[in-house]
Amino acid sequence: MKTIFKQVNKKFIYLLIFPLFLLGCEDFLEVNEPFGQINTPEVFEDEITATAAVTSLYAKLRDEVLLTGNTQGLGALMGVYSDELDFYGLGVEPMNSLYQHYVFSDDPIIEGIWNGSYSLIHSGNAILESLDKSDKLSLETKEQLRGETLFIRGLTYFYLVQLFGDIPYATTTDYKTNSILSRMSASKVYDSIVNDLIEAKAILPTNYISGERVRANEFVVAALLARIHLYREQWELAALEATSLISNTTLFDLDIEVANVFLRESTSAILQFKPKSEGENSQEASIFLFESGPPPLVSLNPKIYESMEPNDLRKENWIGIVTDGNQTWYYPNKYKIEANTGTSIEYSVVLRLAEQYLIRAEARLKLGNFSGALEDLNHVRNRAGLMDFEGTTENGIMDSIILERYHELFSEFGHRWFDLKRFDLTNEVLSPIKPGWKPTDLLLPIPENELLMNPNLVQNPGY
Template sequence: MKLNNKIIISLILTNGALLFSSCEKFVDLGAPPTQVITGDAFASDASANSVIRGLYSTVLNINLSGTTTFFTGIAADDLQYNATDAGITEFASNNILNTNNNVANLWYNCYQLIKNTNNAISGLDASNSLTPTIKDQLIGEAKFFRAYAYFYLVNLYGDVPLQLRNDLYSFEDASLPRTDKQQVYDQIVSDLKDAESKMQTNYDATASPRGRANKAAASALLARVYLYQKDYQNAELYATKVLQSSDYGMPAPDKNFQNTSSEVILQLGNLTGVTTFGANYITAATAVPGYTLPDAVYNSFESSSTTDLRKMNWTSLKTISGKNYYAITKYKVASGTGAEYHIILRLAEQYLIRAEARSRLNNLSGARADIDAVRSRAGLTGINNGSNQTQLLTAIETERLHEFFGEYGHRWLDLKRTERANEVLSPVKSNWQPTDVLFPIPQAQILINTKLTQNPGYEN
């Protein structure tokens, strides 16, 4: 099919996006009107840049930070849900219906982001009027977010349709079957490698601090993807690319979630400086937060010789009506204005990715050094020098729990990728079944697209 330069580019999410009622209002970061003509949108550096800024607005408007955090957290064991919304309690009991609106919205929203990135990539590729370096940077950002959306889709749902074409092919692509997850992962790697090669090292100085993807963001996400694929040599390689940069650091736990933190690799800026995390984790003194840290996770922090600074700074005991709750206080501001953005990539993950990769590659001393970098920031002593590979991997799993609880589904995805979900969750989830490691494909999608199949355990 011949590419028409009058493709309509949709930039704003249609109704149906899941936004939590306590979330802040997100600022429009310069996105153009809801629809623009491709020939106009990509005719100049400024207009093309505006299209890509619209992608960041899309990520905020669909609340991808919240949906990939809260549902996965309570499906795992690192978040406790304290309200009574039936659509959310299904995640806590791991008894999710295939008609669950939250599951459907997460699916729809990821594909909305993918649709927008596909349209942007197509328009950028076809343009002959952009400054080459700017064109490369913008293509890199679009491919980064396409990879990011597919990363969550393939990890939450398994095999998913792989849609890579613009809206001109929407009719043909409306009935795509599920694509094998390895092929989806191959596309994620391809997008991120291309993004890394095209994007600049420096951040866009005109955007919010570290608020536009750069070369390090692509490298960081590649390191994660390679770890999930058990390609430990490349996981170590790409994590090292980020860790060897002098642009990033490990500030104290009471500072590292501020929007000026040197730990930030990529964050999503907004007008208020208040995040969906602060809005859902922090409440008035007499109110129970919607999501808190389970007792077992709180009690798993070290406190024998020194107190873990993460426990001190990222949690807070609240006693309401005689019951104890452990509030999550990584983000400190719940309303009004603040200085916090949604941090989607940060340096501690790169240390723990490299630690795990090195441990798997039998570089135990290197693994210990990386674990100690994270523990030192937390005010803890180093890992035992005599630790063997099994002990180091156990320590890394624990450090990942203590470092990333309540953030972007890290715990849920860790238990799945290491094949420990059954062992860890079956004792604490009365209705746990092995098939619960995947969410159901939205039944409404299966009714529309008969080539889609349902995940095991959700057929009825």
Template sequence: MIVYNMQIIRFFRGYLIMSFLFIIALFSSSCEKLIDIDPPIQTVVGQEIYNSNAGAASVLTGLYITLSDPGGLVHGMNSLSLKLGLSADELSLFNGSINEDLIRFYQNSSSSNLANGFWGSFYEFIFKTNAAIEGIERSNSISDNVKAQLLGEARFLRSFFYFYLTNLYGDVPLVLNTDTKISSVSPRVSQSLVYEQIIKDLQEAKKLLNEDYVASNVTSTTTERVRPNKYTASTLLSRVYLYIGEWGKAEEEASLVINNGMYSLTPLDQTFLMNSEETIWAFQSRDAGINNGDGVIFNFTDTDNGPSDSHPVYLSNQLYSSFETGDSRKAEWTKTKNWLAETYPYVNKYKTDVTSTAITEYQIVFRLAELYLIRGEARARQGKLDGAAADVNIIRNRAGLKDVATTNQNDLLNAIIKERRIELFTEWGHRWLDLKRLNKIDEVMSLISSSKGTTWASFKALFPIPVYDLSTNPNLRGHQNPGYPEQ
């Protein structure tokens, strides 16, 4: 929520204390983990947490821990991947589902009273990130290299949160500090100003972050790809430039990541394994018995007889029928389940479900394939057709498909957009955001709305601002997104 009242402030203080109390308890495996901190910090009082490198590092660690909660934004029943996949044309909801929250997203009938929308969650994380930036910048006790890395991580995270906020809600309040007198009356600002801040944060993050991945102490390197590095910032920066039409800069940032040698495309059955060479940034699991929430929600086990509260969705016919003949991604990243004489396709990118006791998969946020598709599209829009075709063919060839047959700019762009749909399905809302940025959302959603039991209207491309924020912030009143009630 935008209004940072005392409840949120108390929540943040409690979050710091509790995060550090269970830092050691959460994982005890022999491999190095993000949240291993020795010794554990047991008491936190305001700025005192920033009096040491370990304390300051644990503040950002606490953010990753909270983000990776199975019920949050990253994975599980409230995740961006699930709800945006339902909002678009990627996922279908089983008939008879009793989850009213998922039904609203599936039928594009979000309400401004929706309890599990994304607005409040993102602003809570932005508040925590702003607090971390302020605390780190004020500290005179943190070493320069640790301070640089942590500030880079915090600025990257803030840009990540704002990227999704502005793409889901349009113009949003831009809150860059923890001063409640300011935040409680912050008005919406234009999306262009939000993007300016995102780019500013990411450019600064690139300067501050290490090229290598760092461990929980932020001073030693690690093979765990769970804290952002310089190339993580370049990845999001490349995506942002693509979204705002800065094609040359999108190509440049994507090439920085592709050409650095740290990442490579993997065989399809290894893409979503923990710390795969394709991974640019991922979240660890918080539960030793669960790899990640996508494996739990999307994947059916041999013992599952059909849909349930924990398995409420399957792949839409629109998506499943879009795979070309011979596309290995269909065989490797989807499966089918027979139930009551019907066959249901489902997502099989993450293959390990809740029954596993060994963690083999992390929830991937950014991976190299997206960079090839970003660069391919950016090149095509600049008329660099040979380079664009080469990029998309790298993705197609890995899937066992032939090169694109056209070098016509428009046809090539359409081929790249189709590859984005097939390659990135059910990952972080790519399809929903692509439909919006490409101005195809009305065309696509109007066609499939009847199969969802609803009708489409253009205003549904943006989600509603929660009533609570409209009622408590005087500068938000009267500025609800069109089509939604103020109260």
């Protein structure tokens, strides 16, 4: 992990944290200190500067790592890797290797995902160590910041284990320890993530501390826990966590207009990324929207549009259409605004309530509660203007849940790819359309440089 496992001067934590802060955390918190000159004791003796360190982690997720709305984020990368997005860029562009499934261990995109994620984890570990040492912050502040950092670390590890399988699990900033870590089994990584999230949930408040839905609280953590329990087939736990959000009608409401789901004030949002500056909007619009064909980079695979029912409101509101008279292209139109609007209108949605309904529907179905599963499934369908699905068999209801996830969550941070894996559909769906597809593509390769630097790492099969 060359990006993170460097010797760090412990006296100056700004070398770890504040370069991230300077990338765009002015939107989370306005401060006047010269951050490039703040050392460790000063940062974590003051609530404002300590909070700025933590909010810098959100900024890196928003701007650089995993959940960014640009071409380096999973919405675009796993979109082309799966069957969501068709690639129209140049054949020499790195994204084309993902699209065609000709991915190698020296791929710059893969290195970027790995290094950026572990850099973020390392910064989070530095924050946790500094919080433990601080004797100036109030207990309430320390718990808030610790809970948020544990959540972000858990979220980052969740995506890493989904993408790479067994991975090194670092919880310290110690260079010697981290530089020789071997890969921990995915199951044990998940156990560690869940332990972090349980602690975070216990110490975070139920309200949104900033007034907007841009920082983690108890329910944000519960949403991630629900997803993890679902992926691990822990049905009762998944249903329990999802219910905690669904039943909180004071904070969350699914029954809003489909057109309003991705707006700043959406009450179906659980966690959002606030744009870097007021007046800016989400980054997703800049890579997905186009006005004439052929598309400059990517388009939405037509089968998503074609598989939707005619009166599905998501077709009209979430999918754009471009034609030149001979050919028609589609694009994700969940985020519609590229220009600066003076006041930000759209925030990038990281976690939202519709997923929780679909999580609980699947969990209930697996627990034998068919009526409860249909209730949750149909709540999402009804919001989209559709009639109830009235299937009576487990397979029929499950197929409908899978299809509903496909229609509801497309282009959002890799949901489709993870679902193809979970439901063992990768070979069936991708082998006919991906020239380089092979069954070992379920996992991405460990970057070659990491293997050269750490003899305890081994490569994934097929690379």
